[in-house]
Amino acid sequence: MNAAQEISPVNSSPRRPVDSLDTPVRVSPEGPAPVVAAEPPKLTVKNLDAWYGSNHALHGVNLTVPPRSVMAAIGPSGCGKSTFLRCLNRMHELIPGARAEGTLLIDGQDLLSRDVDPVTLRRRVGMVFQRPNPFPTMSIRDNVAAGLKLNGIPGNHHEIVERTLRQSALWDEVKDRLDASALSLSGGQQQRLCIARALAVQPEVLLMDEPASALDPIATAKIEDLIHELKERYTIVIVTHNMQQAGRVSDQTAFFYMGDLIEVGPTEKIFTNPSEKRTEDYVTGKFG
Amino acid sequence: MNRLRWRKGVDRFWTVVSGVAVLAAVIPLASLLWLVISHGAPGLTAGFFTSLPTPVGEPGGGVGNAIVGTFFMVGIASLFALPVGIGAGIFLAEKGDGKLGSIVRFTAEVLSGVPSIVIGIVAYGLVVSHMKRFSALAGGVALALLMVPSLARSTEEFIRLVPSALREASLALGVPAWKTSLRVILRTAVGGIVTAVLLAVARAAGETAPLLFTALNNQYWNTDPFQPTASLTVQIYNYAISPYDDWHQKAWTAALVLLLLVGLLNLVARFLSRNRLQGAPR
Ligand SMILES: Nc1ncnc2c1ncn2[C@@H]1O[C@H](COP(=O)(O)OP(=O)(O)O)[C@@H](O)[C@H]1O
Ligand SMILES: [Mg+2]
Numbered sequence: 001m002n003a004a005q006e007i008s009p010v011n012s013s014p015r016r017p018v019d020s021l022d023t024p025v026r027v028s029p030e031g032p033a034p035v036v037a038a039e040p041p042k043l044t045v046k047n048l049d050a051w052y053g054s055n056h057a058l059h060g061v062n063l064t065v066p067p068r069s070v071m072a073a074i075g076p077s078g079c080g081k082s083t084f085l086r087c088l089n090r091m092h093e094l095i096p097g098a099r100a101e102g103t104l105l106i107d108g109q110d111l112l113s114r115d116v117d118p119v120t121l122r123r124r125v126g127m128v129f130q131r132p133n134p135f136p137t138m139s140i141r142d143n144v145a146a147g148l149k150l151n152g153i154p155g156n157h158h159e160i161v162e163r164t165l166r167q168s169a170l171w172d173e174v175k176d177r178l179d180a181s182a183l184s185l186s187g188g189q190q191q192r193l194c195i196a197r198a199l200a201v202q203p204e205v206l207l208m209d210e211p212a213s214a215l216d217p218i219a220t221a222k223i224e225d226l227i228h229e230l231k232e233r234y235t236i237v238i239v240t241h242n243m244q245q246a247g248r249v250s251d252q253t254a255f256f257y258m259g260d261l262i263e264v265g266p267t268e269k270i271f272t273n274p275s276e277k278r279t280e281d282y283v284t285g286k287f288g
Numbered sequence: 289m290n291r292l293r294w295r296k297g298v299d300r301f302w303t304v305v306s307g308v309a310v311l312a313a314v315i316p317l318a319s320l321l322w323l324v325i326s327h328g329a330p331g332l333t334a335g336f337f338t339s340l341p342t343p344v345g346e347p348g349g350g351v352g353n354a355i356v357g358t359f360f361m362v363g364i365a366s367l368f369a370l371p372v373g374i375g376a377g378i379f380l381a382e383k384g385d386g387k388l389g390s391i392v393r394f395t396a397e398v399l400s401g402v403p404s405i406v407i408g409i410v411a412y413g414l415v416v417s418h419m420k421r422f423s424a425l426a427g428g429v430a431l432a433l434l435m436v437p438s439l440a441r442s443t444e445e446f447i448r449l450v451p452s453a454l455r456e457a458s459l460a461l462g463v464p465a466w467k468t469s470l471r472v473i474l475r476t477a478v479g480g481i482v483t484a485v486l487l488a489v490a491r492a493a494g495e496t497a498p499l500l501f502t503a504l505n506n507q508y509w510n511t512d513p514f515q516p517t518a519s520l521t522v523q524i525y526n527y528a529i530s531p532y533d534d535w536h537q538k539a540w541t542a543a544l545v546l547l548l549l550v551g552l553l554n555l556v557a558r559f560l561s562r563n564r565l566q567g568a569p570r
Pocket of ligand 2: 081082083
């Protein structure tokens with residue numbers, strides 16, 4: 001067992017202590033096993049190193065993310081948060097000269113191994129980017145269904161479009177103009193559209209790289225509410241440079257500094273009683 | 289104080305100089321338009337667009353077959369040039385950072401600098417001398433050789449203009465790279481590529497030299513790719529070098545028709561590209 005997991009009970013969000021204990025409704029035939037400890041991690045990262053050419057951007061990162069929880073990655077700009085995130089769906093290796101090494105398990109299955117096709121991995125691990133990036137030539141509806149159409153996934157696309165738009169709290173705002181261009185939406189709506197687009201291919205993990213940093217406070221609050229809803233079904237890793245946001249949305253927080261994972265633990269602990277001096281300095285605003 | 293006046297003086301001087309330069313650029317263009325319109329307009333009748341050329345001295349007659357021939361040969365040229373040119377552009381934009389890419393790019397650059405008369409000779413050697421006849425096909429091949437390099441370069445540029453965020457968005461959805469290229473990147477760039485196609489077509493329609501000894505000319509309607517074919521440009525050339533006033537008049541009018549045609553293509557291209565830029569993401 002890995003140190004990170006021992007200190008990370010599922011759903012340790014300070015906001016919702018009661019229903020978080022109710023959520024894992026896994027009734028196993030062997031009887032009521034201890035709900036929290038029974039669940040294996042969704043994501044396991046072991047000794048993850050990443051390079052850009054000769055620039056060693058991540059040094060031996062180890063952590064685990066329990067299913068249906070939110071992990072926030074924080075740290076000063078350039079510390080490797082985005083690099084870490086992009087390793088999780090192997091978008092990192094698309095950059096010329098970039099490579100990653102280590103073990104990355106999703107439900108215990110190794111993802112970095114040569115015989116795993118990154119294309120199938122990316123259908124299981126969705127991603128939302130810093131700037132909203134809807135497809136400009138497509139309608140709202142086609143944007144949501146883009147992953148289904150481009151991948152030739154059969155099914156009732158209309159129904160999936162409606163469901164994922166509801167999930168991303170956009171349905172009421174766009175239901176009357178599904179055929180309008182995606183560019184007719186505001187920035188915050190475009191970002192929720194991108195979330196719907198990522199959800200439509202039914203991923204298990206959702207990666208979000210500063211999803212609200214280009215948005216105004218109201219749109220940001222909507223995205224944060226949405227993250228709370230989504231973690232009922234998905235495992236979420238979110239990068240943010242906003243510590244209040246990390247505190248509001250996450251169950252666990254990982255603090256990165258200059259390519260090292262300094263500390264990972266329950267969000268409450270990281271913000272009130274961190275073990276590392278550097279974490280404390282950062283969360284209290286002494287640098288960064 | 290003195291210094292300020294000096295600076296104002298210098299400023300005025302250069303304003304005048306650049307104004308004169310603008311005039312020097314605009315006057316020839318305006319007089320060209322004026323010449324073609326004033327000489328060409330009197331002969332511009334509906335029949336001019338629809339009838340066959342008539343012998344010297346016989347009234348009426350037009351360049352109907354030459355207009356059709358120009359469209360026909362530009363069509364044949366597009367059949368060859370669009371797949372090759374656009375395909376090369378896609379290759380250059382997507383995989384063109386290696387050695388093969390720079391070879392292709394260099395070739396396109398050299399090819400686009402080759403004088404069009406030389407292109408005509410090449411097409412003569414490639415097609416006419418083998419088939420032992422002048423033909424629309426040979427003319428089309430010559431025009432295609434002219435179109436390919438510019439198509440390749442502008443396709444590459446328009447694809448590179450597509451924000452990389454869209455490629456990432458598609459790849460992150462688990463869409464394979466080749467499908468991302470075709471169905472996301474190319475689809476986003478398609479407005480620009482259509483513009484590039486129209487400009488290449490307009491340029492090909494205005495070429496004379498490559499057609500002179502490939503398609504030659506034809507006094508009759510022709511839509512057989514293996515027969516000599518009339519074109520507006522060659523027709524203008526023939527009329528213009530003739531000693532007859534009657535034919536000179538027809539050269540002017542045919543020139544006006546060609547100018548209208550090319551101008552229209554350019555206008556449509558410009559309109560499309562403006563629309564495209566308005567809809568583009570940041
Ligand atoms: N595309 C890239 N090419 C080369 N180096 C990069 C690239 N992206 C990031 N880096 C480097 O990797 C390090 C980590 O960057 P990043 O993961 O983007 O940080 P963060 O998201 O925490 O701000 C930085 O030193 C940065 O300069
Ligand atoms: Mg970043």
